[in-house]
Amino acid sequence: MALVISIPGLVRLAIVRDPDELLRVNDAGTVTRPLSGRGGLFNRSVAAKLAAFRTADGDIWPAFRDRHDPLRAAHQTKLETTLSNVEALLERIAPEIAELGDYVGGGHAHRNMGVVVQQAVGRLFCANYVASEESYEAARTLQAWLSAWPLRACWIKCSGALKASLDRIETASQRDMACAHATALALENLVKSTELMRELALHGDNLAKIEPPEAVIRTLRAPARVVREARDGDFIGLLRLRSRTLILLALEDAHQRHARNLGLAFFAGAWNQCPAHGLVPALLGKVWEAAKIRAERRA
């Protein structure tokens, strides 16, 4: 059952961890992605953070767009079609996959693996996308902005780092907001999986014994949480939500309870399913395969 916290003037919050309840809440008509900022100080500060992902000309990053926004749905379908060309896209990013495989197999990294992941993800959109320490740092700043406590958030904003990072990511993405989302926010789950794969590979004879699909199941990580708001007061199953309650869907917790069901990590089958839900497991599988090949050559 969800944890509900309500302190007048301060916070109106529900944290949902149970997989079935989480899917029900995500699907409920009264639950929206855009945040009003009403419900308390905490609600206002979270809404202010997400507002940064709206560009000066009114474009909004896709994971913050409303469920009923026709542009969101059209972009999601178009990107999913593009990303379903899995073999050709993985071929395009073969050099990055080889570099990640080398690292997973115990090789010495010549550069930050986050940069390599960012370049791989960027190249799914644009074949000549080039990532750098600076562009990856911009992605890290945007991730930190989303989870920072007030003092740190204030520093990120007042120092100009937030604006500089948004500019860098959006420019590198050639103003394609799905590319911006993927190369700034979504990539971090792939970075985590790469690190977990390396840990898994370095243990005993795991690299020889474990096949790619099993390695993917063991290392895939979902976003820790996604944010919603209850527009109106309502019951969702047994959960009673007052209007303007901020909702944190603890997706990674839920995914860990059903780790063999990869779909939950991507909301597969839901209105907001990740357009990369088919490609990401294939990509991670290739990285593990590349690590295995490296180990066999060295044996």
Ligand code: HEM
């Ligand atoms: C391990 C890697 C990834 C995981 C676990 C993941 C998971 C998710 C989840 C859970 C959402 C829904 C978020 C919400 O409703 O608030 C989402 C949305 C999205 N993801 Fe991913 N993602 C991953 C990688 C990627 C990659 C590599 C791309 C692009 C190449 C991508 C593109 C998107 C886009 C564009 C959306 C927004 C969909 C919409 O229009 O509503 N994701 N992803």
